[in-house]
Amino acid sequence: MHRAIDNFPKKRSNxxxxxxxxxxSIYRARITDVNIRDYTVATRMEAAPYTVKFDIPYLSPYxxxxxxxxxxxxxxxGSVCWVCEPSEDGRESFVLGWAIVDEGGSYRGGRDLxxxxxxxxxxxxxxxxxxxxxxxVQIGSTPVCQRVFLPIRNIMQDFAENYEMHTPAGDLxxxxxxxxxxxxxxxxxxxxxxxxxxxxxxxxxxxxxxKIGSHxxxxxxxxxxxxxxxxxxDVKIGLxxxxxxxxxxxxxxxFSLTLNSGDFSVQAKQGKVSMSSNKATSLDSQDTxxxxxxxxxxxxxxxxxxxxxxxKLALKGTAGIDIDVALYPVMRASPDFIAWxxxxxxxxxxxxxxxxxxxxPGITALxxxxxxxxxxxx
Numbered sequence: 417m418h419r420a421i422d423n424f425p426k427k428r429s430n431x432x433x434x435x436x437x438x439x440x441s442i443y444r445a446r447i448t449d450v451n452i453r454d455y456t457v458a459t460r461m462e463a464a465p466y467t468v469k470f471d472i473p474y475l476s477p478y479x480x481x482x483x484x485x486x487x488x489x490x491x492x493x494g495s496v497c498w499v500c501e502p503s504e505d506g507r508e509s510f511v512l513g514w515a516i517v518d519e520g521g522s523y524r525g526g527r528d529l530x531x532x533x534x535x536x537x538x539x540x541x542x543x544x545x546x547x548x549x550x551x552x553v554q555i556g557s558t559p560v561c562q563r564v565f566l567p568i569r570n571i572m573q574d575f576a577e578n579y580e581m582h583t584p585a586g587d588l589x590x591x592x593x594x595x596x597x598x599x600x601x602x603x604x605x606x607x608x609x610x611x612x613x614x615x616x617x618x619x620x621x622x623x624x625x626x627k628i629g630s631h632x633x634x635x636x637x638x639x640x641x642x643x644x645x646x647x648x649x650d651v652k653i654g655l656x657x658x659x660x661x662x663x664x665x666x667x668x669x670x671f672s673l674t675l676n677s678g679d680f681s682v683q684a685k686q687g688k689v690s691m692s693s694n695k696a697t698s699l700d701s702q703d704t705x706x707x708x709x710x711x712x713x714x715x716x717x718x719x720x721x722x723x724x725x726x727x728k729l730a731l732k733g734t735a736g737i738d739i740d741v742a743l744y745p746v747m748r749a750s751p752d753f754i755a756w757x758x759x760x761x762x763x764x765x766x767x768x769x770x771x772x773x774x775x776x777p778g779i780t781a782l783x784x785x786x787x788x789x790x791x792x793x794x
Contacts, residue, residue: 441501442512445469447493457491457511459499469499474511584615586622593630604630613647621647636660 448468449458456471474497479486491497491511500512516525530536533549546554556562564573579590586609593604606629613623624643631637636658643653656664682689691697699705707713715721723729
């Protein structure tokens with residue numbers, strides 16, 4: 417195992433190279449300790465005389481003293497390596513390279529199958545970086561959590577069970593819940609987009625929140641959108657759509673709908689349409705307006721009502737028109753009424769009052785009240 421950083425004693429360089437030369441020695445060894453502070457290792461030769469080396473460096477394809485530039489990694493204890501004792505007398509030994517144990521003539525050692533020209537970086541935890549011939553790049557933590565870059569049409573693909581994106585402007589998440597979190601054993605999903613108004617607002621102080629997917633057990637809502645007057649403030653607009661097809665839309669201020677061209681229609685095939693307002697309501701049309709019902713239609717007001725037409729106003733009823741309580745009841749031009757009117761008119765034309773004319777009770781009831789006085793014999 418590697419030692420804690422504080423346990424490494426600071427030491428002077430082991431390199432005391434001289435001009436004299438010696439034979440180069442390369443032998444196979446195993447890593448027995450790793451110094452993560454100084455980037456050195458301890459090795460033990462696999463064959464006799466089992467030489468042990470302490471705090472020797474290991475080669476890298478490229479390194480530079482400037483800001484740790486290069487290709488860097490940290491070996492693990494138990495790794496098989498090749499140790500080189502250079503020809504310069506006094507120069508310290510170093511790990512020249514790494515080896516795979518011979519497995520019956522195979523040196524694959526659990527490595528993935530690669531095509532000629534492919535380059536892979538991988539750990540035993542299965543996270544990886546693969547540069548493939550043809551320009552494809554794969555970066556992943558597991559096979560189901562990775563990003564793939566495709567040079568054809570410059571496509572970037574993400575694969576993940578759960579996805580999160582966090583920025584100062586807001587958060588974007590795709591969440592897949594575990595089966596044990598659902599009473600039915602399903603894996604509920606939820607897409608969530610939370611937007612902030614200002615970057616310095618707290619992360620939980622969103623000005624708009626969009627959710628698509630499961631909203632929890634017993635909640636049929638499948639899409640919801642809420643906006644607030646400020647980050648973390650009061651909800652001003654709420655839109656909720658559920659799996660049964662219901663829509664609930666609430667807002668605190670004005671609502672305006674403008675259709676610049678085309679038709680606008682509202683149709684309820686099996687339900688009813690209702691409009692309610694606590695204040696004045698108006699319907700205005702710059703062209704003709706029709707109100708039509710295949711069944712009975714009622715227009716009711718608890719106060720006065722005015723029907724006004726700048727031109728002709730017509731009330732038509734195929735079976736009749738009934739006007740309820742009014743100042744003057746409607747009179748029907750029946751034969752009895754016409755005969756009575758003729759007699760009265762003749763008497764008036766002769767200059768005498770219409771007394772003595774036989775009254776018809778049915779007709780008398782239709783007269784204005786001032787002519788229905790029992791003292792007047794009409």
